[in-house]
Amino acid sequence: MCGIVGYLGPGGNAAMLQRMNDSQAHRGPDGQGTFTDGELGLGHRRLSIIDVAHGQQPMTTKDGRFTIVYNGEVYNYLQLRAELEQLGHEFTTDSDTEVVLEAFAQWGVEAFDRFNGMWGLAVWDGKEQRLTLSRDHFGIKPLYVAQVGDTFLFASEIKSILASGLYEKKPNDRTIYRYLRFRIHEDGRETFFDGIERLEPGEALTVDASGVQRAPYTRLREELAELATEQRPYDDAAAADYKARLIEAVRLRLQSEVPVGTSLSGGLDSSAVAVIINQLLNQGDETTKESVGAQQNTFSAVFPGSLNDEEKYVDAVLDICRGHVDAHKILPTADEFKADLRDFIRTQEEPLISSGPYAQYQVMREATQHVTVLLDGQGADEMMAGYIPYYFVYLRQLRAQGATKAAAELARSLDVIYRLGRFKLKAKLKRQKGIPATQLMGSDFAQRYAGERYAVEGSNLKKRLIEDLFVGSLPSLLRYEDKNTMRFSLEGRVPFLDKEVVKFIFSLSDEAIIKNGWNKRVLRDATRGLLPESINRRRNKIGFTTPQGEWFMRLKNHFYGIFLSESFAGRPYFDQPEVLHAFEGWIKGTNDVDSMMFWRLLNIELWLREFFDEHDADQDAPVRIKTDLEANEGKELDLVTASGQTVRRYPLRTELFSREDDLDARVADEIDGFFKELDADPEHAAQLAGKRWYFFISEKIVAITQGRSYFIWDINVGRPARVLSKYVTRTPAGIGLGSPFTMQLAIQEAGLPRVLYASAGGAVGKLIGKRGMFYELVGGDIRAIDGPTEYSAYPSNVSAKLAPKDPDEVSARLSALIRSRVPAAYAQTFGGTVVMDANDIGRNVLGSDVAGDRTRFEEMFADNPLGQGGEQTPMAIVVER
Structure with a gap:
């Protein structure tokens, strides 16, 4: 398995070709090569599987006419080689690459339909100057392909086209809409990158002086539809025939000079592959022994304690293979998912339908430590009706043939169908509110693409399966597998997608696929006696996925912070307030929006950040923790106030605060630490000696430790709060009562009548040009209520808080504590404590034990030298100089 890149046109050059090739080095760590001919450039990265010692690419025919870069495996290459040798072709390597090249030299584009395997390739005809x-x-x-001006680009990964420097990055808004609205992607040529397309399955593309032409080289889709009309009777002989064909398909895909293993999820499909390999080992098959070894390496993701854990099924297969298996179990966690999320999204290059493929990502990361090739069960669901919705398609088909047949099949399928509908039924019983996807989108964006439609075949089973094989389902799953395997320099092989095996299934009657409530009937019959009954007769499909709902609930703080972020708010694709409202409702269980919807929103945002937003080159570098004697980044220690006074501010870095913390004890520790540091630094000690100084503390941590800060999902927001908050002008940082949460807290503190009265007064004030009327009329410390802000450290980024209670008393108490702990000389010059509500918009002293005008303290924080985000400096020592 490899990676290929290339260009044709005046915009390309050797340096660009090398950049493109280097960007996908993970696809081929075993070697690289390039080839140029005028305005043509080809690049290749090699992962050596067959004929490791030879087969380097680019490879050119003896006459110098044809040059190939090739990514894939053609499993019937030995038969093709024999045929080509009879036609006079000579071979100098044992690689399938040379067979593919000579086949093209012999038959041209028609060669491709003779291949049984997997590939993405490019051939340059130097004589005809045709790619x-x-x-x-x-x-x-x-x-992937892109036409940039008069230069054509292609690559195995989108990253390589981006690395060319020719393509100007732009999101494909139509694809984003269809993804968010219909939960689909990869349903055609378009990608999520505007102007970058994918070659479709079974398609060939040529570029020459006449331009670019694209056309299918095969009639496979039409052949499958034609075979479906044959409806050959299904019986035990057909099942035996299928079994023999499947075993041969697995055996062919074991051809390798490097170690081969199996991805074992515990489902019917991957379990079938594992037990077939086990049978081949038991029979002494030489191909299997050479590639697999004495023991088959299996790799399984398990989730102990989760609803979708399949470990017991994995164990059942391992038990059958005992003595010939070396099992590896991977236990992905929510925290690992969070840590890997950026790399996972970068790996996939385009958004995914769910976080499920992360389980596969983890499996591949482990597998690469043991093997180079991995077989799995991909594709079986799409050809043998492995998903529950296929039952409905089949039932509609039967109903058209007669009510009796449909009723009989329905009666035997009720338990399966119920599993699909139980969640919707539960939501109805709970009267949970449904929220359409368009409600969570930016209104202009949603309106622009409101005419988009997505229809699927609903009443003909074989037609629907063909549709999903080539458009609706399988393409995205194959993309996930390719990206995850190649990220870790692995080759993935899929024996169920053997072209001849697929044709055989479609030639059989529909009863080979679904009968008496059993889907994948032919596979179940073929593996009876090979597989444990618990798997062969299993009806509750889970799939190779993660416990997404459980993980999202655990990571809700992190994801809420993403939805709350300034970048998310600024995208044209999202309605941030609606998304936040829906996410809160999901957390509380008051709506029936599922985690899949939130994943799509998150995935688009994180994908945009990764591929389109500017990145700081040092963003992954370790963060240096500042000392207490240094200013925060971008700030200064000293400030001249509006009154002409010079002050020095020392921000104190702390660990995060929670409501369980003892504020006095934490303050004591910070004060002790500061003066210990000061004692070791004579220069700064001189700045404080004999000077009046104060202790400033953020009102946030005071409120948190008083239990006056609440996670947003713990605040029961009423309709008045939602309505009133819409009419509040939000600051750039989202502070104030422009949030339903903070408005709800204001209503709870001041009462709804007073808030309504103040709102009316505020509206009048705006008309006459007087600002701040609302806060004057509402009274109390309502101004100090804060909502969640993305820049704040946890838990403030997912919390709303009231003003601290009795801030003057808190100040006096902390001042007494500080005087009792600092050296006598500093105790004599200590002026007192200030509880400050400060941000980049304004400053407000909420409490202090220092007599006199408090505005001078607000002037001391004119540039807001503290920070409760990455700085984590909610306290300061302030010195009057």
């Missing part, structure tokens, strides 16, 4: 690209019948291996 030909091809992708395998099912699109197992990727190939």
